[in-house]
Structures are given as structure tokens and as C-alpha cells.
Amino acid sequence: MTLVNPADLSAAMLAVVTGIAQRRGGTAELTVDDLVLERPRNRDHGDWASNIAMKLAKPLGANPRELAEEVAAGVRELAGVASVDVAGPGFINISLDAAASGALAKTIVEQGDAYGHGDLYAGVTINLEFVSANPTGPIHIGGVRWAAVGDSLARIFQAQGGLVTREYYFNDHGAQIDRFARSLLASYLGEPAPEDGYGGAYISDIAARVINLYPGDLSRIPREEQQEVFRANGVELMFGDIKAALHEFGVKFDVYFHENELHESGAVERAIERLRAMGAIYEADGATWFRSTDYDDDKDRVVIKSDGEAGYISGDLAYYLNKRERGFERNLIMLGADHHGYVRRLMAMTKAFGDVPYVNLEILIGQLVNLVRDGEPVRMSKRAGTVVTLEDLVEAVGVDAGRYALVRSSIDSQVDIDLDLWGKKTNDNPVFYVQYAHARTNSVARNAAASGVDRSAFDASLLNHETESILLGILAEFPRVLRQAAELREPHRVARYSEELAGAYHRWYDNCRVTPLGDEDVTDLHRTRLWLNDAVGQVLRNSLGLLGVSAPERM
RNA sequence: GCGCCCGUAGCUCAGCGGAUAGAGCAAUUGACUACGGAUCAAUAGGCCGGGGGUUCAAAUCCCUCCGGGCGCACCA
Numbered sequence: 356m357t358l359v360n361p362a363d364l365s366a367a368m369l370a371v372v373t374g375i376a377q378r379r380g381g382t383a384e385l386t387v388d389d390l391v392l393e394r395p396r397n398r399d400h401g402d403w404a405s406n407i408a409m410k411l412a413k414p415l416g417a418n419p420r421e422l423a424e425e426v427a428a429g430v431r432e433l434a435g436v437a438s439v440d441v442a443g444p445g446f447i448n449i450s451l452d453a454a455a456s457g458a459l460a461k462t463i464v465e466q467g468d469a470y471g472h473g474d475l476y477a478g479v480t481i482n483l484e485f486v487s488a489n490p491t492g493p494i495h496i497g498g499v500r501w502a503a504v505g506d507s508l509a510r511i512f513q514a515q516g517g518l519v520t521r522e523y524y525f526n527d528h529g530a531q532i533d534r535f536a537r538s539l540l541a542s543y544l545g546e547p548a549p550e551d552g553y554g555g556a557y558i559s560d561i562a563a564r565v566i567n568l569y570p571g572d573l574s575r576i577p578r579e580e581q582q583e584v585f586r587a588n589g590v591e592l593m594f595g596d597i598k599a600a601l602h603e604f605g606v607k608f609d610v611y612f613h614e615n616e617l618h619e620s621g622a623v624e625r626a627i628e629r630l631r632a633m634g635a636i637y638e639a640d641g642a643t644w645f646r647s648t649d650y651d652d653d654k655d656r657v658v659i660k661s662d663g664e665a666g667y668i669s670g671d672l673a674y675y676l677n678k679r680e681r682g683f684e685r686n687l688i689m690l691g692a693d694h695h696g697y698v699r700r701l702m703a704m705t706k707a708f709g710d711v712p713y714v715n716l717e718i719l720i721g722q723l724v725n726l727v728r729d730g731e732p733v734r735m736s737k738r739a740g741t742v743v744t745l746e747d748l749v750e751a752v753g754v755d756a757g758r759y760a761l762v763r764s765s766i767d768s769q770v771d772i773d774l775d776l777w778g779k780k781t782n783d784n785p786v787f788y789v790q791y792a793h794a795r796t797n798s799v800a801r802n803a804a805a806s807g808v809d810r811s812a813f814d815a816s817l818l819n820h821e822t823e824s825i826l827l828g829i830l831a832e833f834p835r836v837l838r839q840a841a842e843l844r845e846p847h848r849v850a851r852y853s854e855e856l857a858g859a860y861h862r863w864y865d866n867c868r869v870t871p872l873g874d875e876d877v878t879d880l881h882r883t884r885l886w887l888n889d890a891v892g893q894v895l896r897n898s899l900g901l902l903g904v905s906a907p908e909r910m
Numbered sequence: 911g912c913g914c915c916c917g918u919a920g921c922u923c924a925g926c927g928g929a930u931a932g933a934g935c936a937a938u939u940g941a942c943u944a945c946g947g948a949u950c951a952a953u954a955g956g957c958c959g960g961g962g963g964u965u966c967a968a969a970u971c972c973c974u975c976c977g978g979g980c981g982c983a984c985c986a
Binding site for chain 2: 395404406409443444489526641642643653654659660662664666691692693694696699720723763764765766767771772773776780790791799802808845847848855871872888
């Protein structure tokens with residue numbers, strides 16, 4: 356077997372280590388995950404390094420260095436391994452010969468779009484609920500973060516075989532809709548915005564469009580009916596705007612779920628009855644309560660208020676059951692940091708329904724996003740109408756830079772998005788650095804074709820320049836990066852990876868020519884390098900694709 | 911008071927127990943009669959917020975303190 360990727364090496368090495376462990380009386384079952392085979396930061400430490408000897412030293416009662424030497428001797432015999440050294444307290448450093456590591460370039464080109472994919476979630480039904488902004492205004496920047504991250508996560512799960520549904524929960528039931536309607540009406544009548552309502556240019560805009568749509572004379576019907584006209588049409592228009600903005604941002608939801616449906620179909624009542632049947636419901640102070648503290652919540656929750664209206668959590672109860680009935684094994688909900696207090700109650704609900712918290716239901720909390728322009732934070736207030744919207748972001752920096760900027764950082768960190776920076780079409784802007792690298796792979800391929808270089812030959816052992824071994828090492832890590840991004844729900848890892856790959860590619864480009872110079876002959880070296888060039892282009896394309904960012908052929 | 915997240919280079923941020931802590935930008939200096947200079951090379955810049963602990967090994971895990979953000983409704 357030729358060791359063209361870390362999976363092959365891991366499998367072969369596992370056999371070596373298992374044999375040694377058993378001979379020394381070890382009983383534990385080892386897996387490839389125990390090997391922790393990784394690419395060392397320092398190139399002097401080889402192509403791959405493992406700390407397995409230090410890990411096993413204690414349980415086997417062995418000296419870590421001796422153990423490492425024994426493993427090294429076995430690994431040294433594997434095909435494609437050039438050298439194995441033991442260093443420091445017991446690291447095993449492995450170098451592959453050029454032919455073994457170089458073979459990957461061809462593999463990648465042949466696998467194409469599928470390179471890097473895995474089977475972590477093969478056949479698993481996954482529901483991703485994100486954005487879910489109320490239809491009372493444009494999507495503000497917090498929702499936009501999830502539009503970028505959630506959609507990217509969906510793509511990453513799909514690359515692991517997951518059966519993903521992107522879902523938008525359309526919160527069209529509560530009192531906020533009334534406030535929205537009254538705000539539109541006030542705008543129409545020239546009155547100031549209601550105390551608890553919404554202001555801003557978009558309100559008068561929506562109001563004007565409602566008036567245009569209305570077939571008759573709006574001024575001749577009673578105020579209550581006017582408000583209803585504004586409510587029904589205003590919500591519909593707002594929702595249309597939201598969908599259009601998301602579409603322009605490259606995010607397509609499979610399901611737009613209306614909360615109202617849950618209330619009108621009796622699903623909410625059924626959910627409450629189910630809890631009541633298990634004794635988790637009680638009456639107090641004229642209201643109906645879910646005893647969520649029995650399931651690790653910090654306080655009980657009202658499911659039916661004393662005025663007879665459903666409490667906020669009621670919709671969530673019914674909605675969760677609905678998702679489960681639709682067959683989703685895993686349900687992820689992405690919320691802003693201002694909603695982190697919901698996690699415990701929703702987990703309590705999950706547990707009460709007999710499911711496993713943090714498995715069947717997961718809540719991802721994203722910290723807030725601040726926009727910065729000219730060094731000053733762009734302050735927003737929904738009330739005052741100074742809302743920073745999805746459209747604003749796209750207008751300022753474009754879809755690619757907007758998505759990339761939002762998906763590039765961990766959702767656990769608050770981020771400042773500098774509109775001046777991300778709006779630049781220069782290398783200050785990380786997305787251009789990566790996109791340029793991709794465009795360059797295409798440019799090189801075009802020049803190669805013009806010079807008569809094609810992929811008719813491939814000799815992996817020729818890929819022996821230092822920048823090539825680095826580049827191949829990074830390419831080899833792509834499947835692992837994708838798996839990790841999926842497991843940890845962290846798309847930003849893919850973005851960082853693409854930057855690392857782009858950098859290594861530029862350095863290779865600087866050192867190794869694909870097309871012959873002047874009147875040089877075309878050799879197998881040129882042809883083989885073209886494979887590598889195209890492999891890099893493929894992986895950059897795959898990375899950017901998972902982020903929802905375009906991979907231009909020319910810039 | 912309780913809870914969640916954060917604190918790493920001048921700035922924006924990576925680094926789910928491993929070796930000398932990284933990238934981009936900003937700064938300084940170099941490389942275009944060689945596949946796109948939207949690039950590359952080099953230099954400089956850090957008690958990883960402080961203090962304890964666990965470990966062969968801690969930016970990473972645990973405890974504690976300090977600092978910042980966000981929450982703790984019969985609102986949605």
C-alpha cells in the first residue's frame with residue numbers, strides 16, 4: 356500500500372502499535388484516534404508526528420523513549436516511509452518519501468469535488484434552524500452572522516453525508532406582530548411611532564407599499580380594519596424582503612415554518628397535554644406551568660398565561676415535537692448571545708420528552724457582531740430605525756466578503772467587522788487573498804495549456820521541492836479539517852485552512868514553475884506540477900464552496 | 911447575586927494537552943526584460959489578563975481573582 360494520505364498511514368501504523376502493545380501485555384483496544392497523528396508545525400520534525408509512545412508509556416509501564424524506538428522500528432518498514440526519528444520525550448517523527456506524499460496530487464484531481472468529504476453523518480437527518488428573524492423588520496447584523504455560518508455549516512454537514520434541512524422559523528404569532536401593524540398604521544396616519552413599536556425608514560416604506568397594494572380606498576375603512584390590512588400585507592411584504600435578501604446572500608432555506616401553524620393546528624395543546632400526562636404540568640397563580648426544574652432548568656416556565664394566551668415556550672415545545680415527527684434525529688438551533696438564557700429550558704424540554712439533551716437538540720450561541728466604519732462602531736437601534744441590515748452589509752462589501760468576514764471567526768468571539776477593510780479590493784482583505792490564489796491556479800493552467808503542458812504524465816517523486824512537501828502536507832489535511840469543522844460546528848476552520856493553503860500555494864508558485872521558460876522543453880516535471888497546481892485549485896474551490904464564497908477563474 | 915461567551919503581537923483574529931505560540935494587516939528592508947507584484951523574501955514585534963492546581967507536557971483542563979460583552983418576565 357502506498358501511503359498517499361494520513362488515513363492510510365494511520366491504519367498501517369495502528370497495526371504496528373497494536374502489535375507492540377499486545378506483546379507488552381496491553382489490554383486496551385486502540386483506534387486510529389488514539390494515534391494522534393498530526394502535521395508538526397516545525398518541518399524539521401517530519402511530515403507526520405505521533406505522541407502515542409508517551410500516551411501508552413504509563414498504562415504499559417514502559418519507558419516512553421524505548422517504546423517510541425520500538426514503534427519507530429516498525430513504522431520504518433512501511434511502504435512509502437522515508438525515515439522515522441524519535442525526538443524529545445518520545446515524539447515519533449515520520450517522513451514520507453516524495454513519491455508517497457506526492458501521489459496525493461493526482462488523487463485530489465481525480466476525486467474532484469468529492470475530495471475532503473467524509474461519512475461522519477452519512478444518512479443522518481439534521482435540521483438546522485437559523486436566522487429566524489421576526490418579520491417585523493429587515494434582517495439585522497446578528498441574524499446575518501447566522502445566515503453565513505448556518506448555511507456554511509449546512510454545507511459542511513452535507514459533505515459528511517448528512518441529510519440536511521435548512522429551516523427558518525417564521526415567528527408570526529405573538530404581540531410583536533401587533534406592534535409592527537400599529538407602527539405601520541401610525542406611519543400611514545402621520546402619527547408618531549408607538550412607544551413599544553418600530554420606527555425607521557423601512558416602516559414608512561412598507562406602509563407605502565401596503566397602501567399601493569390595497570385595491571380600495573384605505574381611508575374609508577375603520578381603523579381596526581386598517582390595522583388588519585397593514586398587519587396581513589405588511590408581514591407578507593416584510594417576509595418577501597427577508598427572503599429576497601437571503602437569496603441574494605446565497606442562502607436558500609428548504610423550509611419556512613410558520614409558528615401560527617402550531618397554534619392553529621392544535622399542536623401546541625397536544626404538546627402541553629403530553630407533558631401533563633407525565634405529571635410535568637401544574638397550575639399556579641392562574642397560569643399553567645411546565646415543571647422544567649425537574650429536568651435541570653433553573654426555574655419553571657409558563658406554558659399558558661393567566662390571560663389564556665400561550666406562553667413563549669409553548670411554541671417551542673410543539674415545534675420541537677414537530678421536527679421530531681418529521682424524522683430529524685439531530686436538531687440544531689442557532690441563536691444570538693442575547694438568547695443564551697434559553698438553552699437550559701430547551702434542554703429541559705428535550706429531556707422531558709425523553710430525548711437526549713445536546714444530542715437530539717443542540718443550541719449554538721453566536722456572540723454579537725459589531726460593525727465598524729472609520730474606526731467608529733456603527734451603532735444600531737431597532738427602535739430608532741438605525742438598523743444595520745443584510746442589505747447594508749452586501750451593499751458595503753459585497754456577498755463574498757460579507758460571508759467570508761462573518762464565517763472567518765469563531766462564533767464564540769465577538770467580532771468587529773470593519774466595513775472599510777472588507778470593502779477593499781486589495782490584499783488587506785483575506786477573502787481576496789484566497790480568491791486570488793484560486794484565480795492564479797486557473798491562470799497557471801491556462802498558461803500551461805498554451806505552452807503545451809498537459810497532465811499526460813505524472814511522476815510523484817518529482818514533487819520534491821521543500822515548498823511542494825509543505826503544500827502536499829496541507830492538502831493532505833483537508834479531509835481532517837472538514838471532519839473537525841463538522842464535529843465542532845466550526846466553519847471558521849475551513850476559512851482559516853483556505854488561507855493557509857493559499858499562502859503555501861503562492862510560495863510554491865514563487866519557487867516552482869509549471870510552464871517551461873523560454874525555449875526549454877516540456878518535461879514530466881512540468882506535467883507533474885500541473886497536477887499539483889490543479890489539485891490546489893480544486894481544494895481551494897472545495898473550501899470556498901463550503902463557505903458559500905465564489906471561486907473566480909479570473910479577477 | 912446567578913448564568914453564557916471573551917481576554918493571545920500595534921490592529922483584526924487562529925491555535926478542542928504536545929516540541930521554539932501563529933496568520934493577515936500595520937511598521938522597516940528587499941525582489942518585477944521569469945507562468946498575474948491582488949505575489950514573494952527578510953527584520954521587528956508576546957511574562958498567551960493575574961495567581962494557584964492537575965499532568966511527563968498547559969494559551970489549551972480545574973479553581974480563584976480582575977477586566978469586557980450579553981442575559982436572568984405570566985415580552986416575544
